[in-house]
Amino acid sequence: MTGATGRPGVPTVIGVDAGSADLRGADHLAQDLVALLGLPDATVACTHPVRGGERPHLAVSLALPDADTASSVWHRLVTLLAAEDRPPSGAALGALRHGPASYADGAALAAAEQHTREQGRAVVYPGVGHLVGTVPLRFLLQHSAIDRVTVVGAPPGPGNGPDPDTPVTTRDHVRPLWQDGQLVLPLVPAAGGLLAPFEVPDPTPCCADHG
Secondary structure, X not given: OOOOOOOOOOOOEEEEEEEEOOHHHHHHHHHHHHHHOOOOOOOEEEEEEEOOOOOOEEEEEEEOOOHHHHHHHHHHHHHXXXXXXXOOOXXXXXXXXXXXXXXXXXXXXXXXXXXXXXXXXEEEOOOHHHXXXXXXXXXXXXXXXXXXXXXXXXXXXXXXXXXXXXXXXXXXXXXXXXXXXXXXXXXXXEHHHEEEEOOOOOOOOOOHHHO
């Protein structure tokens, strides 16, 4: 995992706030930044609700494998965000800030949340490209950065987890959450004895409180 690696006290998570109004927009921002900046496969990109300011919205965070990578990405990011055709946005890396204060503050919040690995909804992470179609639960856990799963409504505790061979219909939309330092994927029962991610793809645009 990559959220807080590197030398102690050296930031490796960059936050970006472009005022995304809904999950779909925030997902696209995270995916576009990963592609445009040429980020490494180890990157974990998350969305985060920002409830302060004039309106609730979402920001994103980019957890990188080490401080040197984060520093290099920061310079490329600032150049990208400063382009005339880009909408107003802010960024944060440790004490560094870019853009209007309201956006930079949202970016700093997103970076801090993923740095602690306590909050954040992962959109891009190692192995996400393998999670398409229907795959066994065992495959999902072995071939992606997801640490564990929960089944909504199932009793907690040892021995109560789903069978590792249970098929998971991914719907090509798998969004685990940071919880207690782990990426955790909530699942729900689906037709035919399958499991499916709790979050459905392309959700109806809604307030950032659902992030």
